[in-house]
Amino acid sequence: MTRLGMLIDLRTCIGCHACSVSCKSEFDVPLGVFRDTVKYVEEGRYPKAKRHFIPVLCNHCEDAPCLKACPTSAIEKLEDGQVVINKGDCNVNRFCMAACPYGAIYVDPDEQVAQKCTFCEHRTAQGMQPACVDACPTKCRTFGDLDDPKSLIARKIANNTTRVWKAEAGTRPKVFYIDPHGALQLIENQGVQVPTESAYQAPAQVDTTWTAPTSPPMPDPTPLDPPAPPPAAGAATPPGGAAGSAAPAAPTPPKAAPPAKAAAPASDAPPPVTPAPAAGSGAP
């Protein structure tokens, strides 16, 4: 019998979130809730600090506590092991959310039913891979039949040391991790859902009216001294044209500015460009 599962190689996950974005796109998952996401976890201190990227999703557990908890039998396990929620039977009592140790289940604010990762049951039924597996640029996710010894996932699990997330919960997850650095234990007290209240406001809550800023008005700019009049006809003009008489006087510094700063604009300010008189002309 087919027993679908997933293997995630944390050695090659680069935390790009292509998987979580593809999942959001595939199921039109509303903002603020997640079927699949990537945990960024930092460990250690400089100069030995590390950052781990850990993709997390529903583990489609063999002993799924959500399935056992649901009082309306809305959660079922399909023949190939995928644990799915039947929307029509869900009355959102949220016992599944309270029972799941992984925080994999959320209430869809649009449809008002409980939802979670389905291992892309609609894709796998047609022989395709889940969206997150297809999207991964480093191919760190492997999906397939755990009970088929010839499948890639079975061979990888056989050839590598693997762990599961929150093994002590006793749920027998079907998402395995190649985790040589022991990063999974750093997220023992976390779940799939990411608190986003502080970082995001739902569109309905965003104030779309614009009001003028209330900061104090900027002081009026100090007017520049008017440029010196052009030299009279016949008067010699020093080379460089504008360096001498045509050069404007240094602007009067604002009253609040310290004297040291007042000098800087004068030295930094480029001289204005004035057309140089024709050489030796002196005459209009």
Added chain:
Amino acid sequence: MMANAPLAHSPWGTPLIVYLILIGISSGITLQLWWTRPRDFRAADIFEWYGGLIAAALIGIASVLLIIDLGQPTRFFLMLTKFDNLGSPMAVGAKLIALKAGLLGLYLFLLHKRRQHHAIGDESPPEGVTAALYRTVPIALGVTSFGLAVYPATLLSRTWISPLASSPASAVIFLVAAMSAGAAIAVILAHVVPKIALDNFRGRIVGTLVFLVAIQVLMFVFEGLALHGNLPAMSGAFQQVIDGEWSTTFWGLVVGVGIAVPLVALVAFSKQRIAVIIGAVAVLIGTGAVRYLFLVVH
């Protein structure tokens, strides 16, 4: 602070906390109606009538709260009509509540008929089906009430929300708290409704309440012994209650208001009606705080 909280907030909020408290009080009243009762049959009729009405009202309010709390209230009936998953405590609890509501309705109807007969001086015992109903309905009510008194502990033990409910003493605490709340209601009735206060019923019901409050103390001690040194989530929750974030609620409401005040009022001032009523109300507050702590300490 949540020790192992995969979600930022508990999926269950205030409506469910109130629901579990009301279910407990309703169960306690129903159990109390047959434990310590007036010996005079007329007083017993009045006591059962008022007690039954209060239990029915509380279970009605609790049911409405449960339905309103659902994200899809129109599908609440699925919890009653689906029998595929009797391994779910919520499925069993919902069916027990519906069963108890029906039994309470039948019981109050039978009681009403009996009071009508007694009012006209007819004290002949019922016969046939009526007699069978008078015997079996109270037993069925007692069994369902017992189940509803402990079912919240079972429900919470299956979640990450309540490490306190994972200890073996939790079910007994829920039962004793429910019965204490029921006895407190009975004490108030005995001191407010004069026709019930015959044959030293007041003294006996106050004695029952004092006994139950003392039992609570013992159960808290055993709950603490069960949690202390246990798995990190459970011992962490125990520490939060004893000297952490929830210590004020525990020592203030559960121990101070729920145990110390009633023991003083019911023992030292048992002859003073106001003091006894205050003691009974304090028990209601304390038992409500116990159930509240089970739901909020993670």
